[in-house]
Amino acid sequence: MTSSPDALRELLGDRVVSDPQVAAGFAVDASPQAEALPGDRFTVVRARSRDDVATTLRYAAQHRVPVVPQGARTATTGAAEALAGGIVLSTAAMTDLLVDPVERIAVVGPGVVNADLKLAAAEHGLAYPPDPASASMCTIGGNVATNAGGLCCVKYGVTADYVRGLEVVLPGGEVLRTGRRTAKGVAGYDLTGLFVGSEGTLGVVTEAVLRLVPLGDPALTVLAVFPTLERTVAGVAALREQRHTPSLVELLDGPSVAAVQAYGDYGYPADAAGVLLVQSDRPGHAAEDVQGYAVALTAAGATEVAVAEDRAEADLLLEGRRVLNPALDRRGDRIIEDVCVPVGRLGELVAAVHRIGQRHGIETTCAGHAGDGNLHPSLFYDRDDPASRAAAERAFDDVVRATWELGGTLTGEHGVGSLKVPWLAEELGPAEVGRQRAVKALFDPLGIMNPGRGIA
Amino acid sequence: MTSSPDALRELLGDRVVSDPQVAAGFAVDASPQAEALPGDRFTVVRARSRDDVATTLRYAAQHRVPVVPQGARTATTGAAEALAGGIVLSTAAMTDLLVDPVERIAVVGPGVVNADLKLAAAEHGLAYPPDPASASMCTIGGNVATNAGGLCCVKYGVTADYVRGLEVVLPGGEVLRTGRRTAKGVAGYDLTGLFVGSEGTLGVVTEAVLRLVPLGDPALTVLAVFPTLERTVAGVAALREQRHTPSLVELLDGPSVAAVQAYGDYGYPADAAGVLLVQSDRPGHAAEDVQGYAVALTAAGATEVAVAEDRAEADLLLEGRRVLNPALDRRGDRIIEDVCVPVGRLGELVAAVHRIGQRHGIETTCAGHAGDGNLHPSLFYDRDDPASRAAAERAFDDVVRATWELGGTLTGEHGVGSLKVPWLAEELGPAEVGRQRAVKALFDPLGIMNPGRGIA
Known part of the structure; x- marks a missing residue:
């Protein structure tokens, strides 16, 4: 119809x-x-x-x-x-926003922009950690729909870790409340987790009750440059041993660094094989932490380490990471992956992506949230050359298969959308696909909610 | 059959x-x-x-x-x-236990005892925070089934916050895996949250993948004694203002204190109207934190404040709280509530419980996890006096209704079991009851999983 x-x-x-x-x-x-x-x-x-x-x-x-x-x-x-x-x-215009500092929750409309919620929480000394790269634009409704993650997850987790309850309108117009507003509550099955990450295929979120946490200190940054990818990955492993978990651990491989430096001078050595950006926001100890991280990264093989002494310098060091997406967009057309592997397999993933790119004769970059094992490889192609596009698509398939071999998943935080539907069924297996369809039918029996997306 | x-x-x-x-x-x-x-x-x-x-x-x-x-x-x-x-x-004999310090997860059988998992994690400098009072006996399978909480939740959250994925056997024998082992993952609907807290009504958990966190310092304790309940509750509110969230905030009302002191001398003034026990485990700052909490509690009206200088003293101060359940069991037969309200309504809840007890002529105590708004009122009765038992049951109903009035739920962490089924439907409302039954039927179409428990 x-x-x-x-x-x-x-x-x-x-x-x-x-x-x-x-x-x-x-x-x-x-x-x-x-x-x-x-x-x-x-x-x-x-x-x-x-x-x-x-x-x-x-x-x-x-x-x-x-x-x-x-x-x-x-x-x-x-x-x-x-x-x-x-x-x-x-739902972008549904921007009601209430911060309750006593309960440490925010009750928000789906159109509230992630960064606006962060600002409103900060006025009460509180934080809403989930921090997708698009935080200045993206809305909480979308964050809930994709279970958005971002830069902070290595310490703070993902959107699902902050959603206490939802109001959802189901197809047909029925209103459903899930979860709770209290700190605890186990009366009945909690359907909240089902809707988080459901990509608009079950209903429309009209309100979210979100948990807030005490605001950390302004983050300080350490930037570490590595001569090989192996050492870069050793750097990530060394951070894993730290008692005080960094609030951010981002990796850029050599081609990503080159793309950033081609976009502007962000102070990265253009010939680096790998760069790690690491932050701490631990109250009263951020400076001590980043100094400690710098020592660990040097021991892991970093040839150059820069530690930010203050917030302005910290932001500056991170700027290269923040412009990565526009820098890669300028570099050319690309397919963006969102694979996630156990953190111990990170090095194998990066190596596999590079190998696959070479095999298919396409350029690749590998960057992302190393602390979570969640990377966003880019597979570049020439829009005007169908053969190049086809090669990128084959490479995409190979990267997904390499990820599965490593015990990973085809999507860490972006979701399935329409792009990854063909692979989802294979990742889930037939029994699970059947069950997921039954769950979908329970809430959307007519199949009108975002059909063709998010579900195999 | x-x-x-x-x-x-x-x-x-x-x-x-x-x-x-x-x-x-x-x-x-x-x-x-x-x-x-x-x-x-x-x-x-x-x-x-x-x-x-x-x-x-x-x-x-x-x-x-x-x-x-x-x-x-x-x-x-x-x-x-x-x-x-x-x-x-x-499933008590299914005690496989593997701690993976690189991924910071534990893969455990349902029969693993909560305290054993804590010990195994601690060997790697890691912690599994959920901490029900029965931690030395209760199993992870049961913790998952009830979404168990406990003493640490004010800082660390509940079981659901640590379950990354489950293996579940469904009625009929089919094996289902939910969630993920990686730090992130959004491929398909996440059914994990549905099984957490489902009280054995959907299937049987045979393995859980649990997130671990860095181990805190040994906790230090402050004990604060209050002359009125109002001031005790003001003490809880004052703690809410602290930047560094306590790792434990337990409240005992006057009758609870008296029951503990009747059980043994735990150093509490038997005539106190309220006692708060508060801990910090913040690395390097536990002593500083409990001193700060002591100042805040004194300002809120505590007439006596004891701060533990070391771990042994800290354990000693908490001992009275730890023996509360046997102390109350010795006091007499009782119905145990598990209500949870917004933390800002805690004082009203305690006052309501006392008022309801007086109205029905039964003795009540009110104690529990004040930092979460989750209390466990006890309603005492005489087993040999049917009228007394009936009065306690009427009081139970009144406490649940008072909780609802305050925006709370009839169960914070114990679950519905068979005891609270009659109230569950009223809390959920008819539309939600229908939906919950449909969810149950999806996994347990024959209705053989723990029938009569946990679902209205």
Whole structure:
């Protein structure tokens, strides 16, 4: 079935976008493979309230129309792209935000931007740690939908570790509350974890109760340069031995470093085989920690180590990591991986990615959250050369298989989206696929929630 | 249907208990209301492996026999009591335990005792924080089944916060793996959270992958004595303002203190209206923290404050809290509550419990995990006086209702068991009850997993 903007407008008034050119702006997410539908091929609803969401999902169920929930469209997986004839349901305008310092929770609408929540929490000496690279743009609704991680996870964990409860509207318009607002609570099955990371395939989150933690100190940074990848990985292992877990452990391989330096001078030696960026935010001990990390990294084989003495310097050292994505985008078209392996297998993963790139004659970079074993290899191709694109796709497949060999998963934090659906069934196996479909059918019996994404 | 020990013995040999007197030892959990079935009214299987569990659950599905999974039987809710004609499936002998210090995980069988896991982790400088009062006896399988909490949760959270993945055998014998072993992973719906706290009503956990964290310092303790309950609660609020979260915040009301002192001399003033026990385990700063807490508690109105200078003294101060349960058991028969409210409503909860006790003419005590808003009121009655028992039951109902009024839940960490089933439906509401039953049916379509427990 196809959504009717006129019928929806009768129900939702100006929540429905009427200008197809405006609607076109909601067509794609940040997936490099995104192909934009024209704005007249789908209907955009900009919900302002739970009732708007419920009305939309009631209409969608009645008319069997597919619904794509949408936040800030920062996904790189195609999870939030418009579907022809469907509804794009944006919750970006649902920005209610309440910080309760006594309970140390925040009650937030799905449209609250991650960085805005961090700022609001900080006013009370509290922190909301999950820290995707897109924190300044991405919304909590999207963070919950993907179980977003980011730079801080090595110490602080992922979004799921902070979601205490959710309000979700199910297809048909029914409102469901999961989890709890209290610190503990075990009355009934907790469905919260099912919705976290479900990529909009079960329902639409309209409110999240999030746990906050005491704010750490401003982080200090150590930058370590390595002559080989083996030593870079030895550096990661050395950090694992530290009693005081770093709040950030990021790895850039040689080609990533070169891409960053080609983008601007961020002070990295362009010929480094590997760079590690490591932070501590431990109250009263950040300086001591980064000095300790520097010693450990030097012992592991770093040839150059820079320790930030203050916050400004720390930010400066990290700047090269922060511009990595634009730097890689400028380098060329690419497929972005999001593989995660046991941290002890990290070196094998990086080596495998490089080997696979060479085998297929494509350029690769390997960078990411080394402390979690979660890397984002990029596989570059020439958009105008179908053979090059095909080679990158074969390389993608090989990287996923190498990851599985190492005991890992094809997605650590970005989600499956539409891009990785073909591999998901193989990772899960047939019995689990059947079970996952049964779970989906329990909440979305008509199969209208973000069909074709996130589930095999 | 009824289980046949002989038929099970053919499948499982000496895993099946043949002596009814031995079987009788598996009849009840630690619920004060437990009534023991004779050992010939049910069959006990002591599983040693996943295959034993699968064989048992295959038999149970074929013959429609109810199965009660059982760990160390420390539940106080009736969740693990034998059912007539059913199978008690003990996983207490499944004690495989592997600590992986590089990945900072433990892979454990369900029969591993919580304290044994703590010790094994500590050998690697790591900790498994969840810390129920029964830690020296209770098993990880039971901890997962109830989402156990305990004394450390104010800083470290509950069992769910440490379960990365599970292996579960479903009724019929199918083996399911949930979650992940890697630090991150979002491929498919994560069913882990559904099984944590499900009280054996969906399947039997045969392995858990648990996250470990760096070991804190040995905890130091401050004991604060208050002349009124209001000031005791003000003390809890003052601790909430501390930047460095205590690793333990336990409250004992006046009657709890009196019960402890009647049990032995633990150095508490028997006429105190309230006692707080507070700890810090922050590396390098425990002594500084407890001094700071002492200042804050004095400002909040404590009339006596004792700060432990070393670990031995710290353990001594906590000893009174540790003997609370035997002290209360000696005091008389009681119904144990497990209510949890927002921490800001804690004082109202304690006052409500006392008021309700007075109204029904029964004695009450109120103690527990004040830092989480999770208290365990005891409602005392005379076993030989049906009127007194009835009064305690009415008081139980009133306490649950008062908890709901305060935005809380009837169970913070003990679970629903059989004891609290009558209240669960009211807490969840009819729509949620329907959904929870549908979730149950997805995994246990025959309704043989711990029927009558944990679900409305």
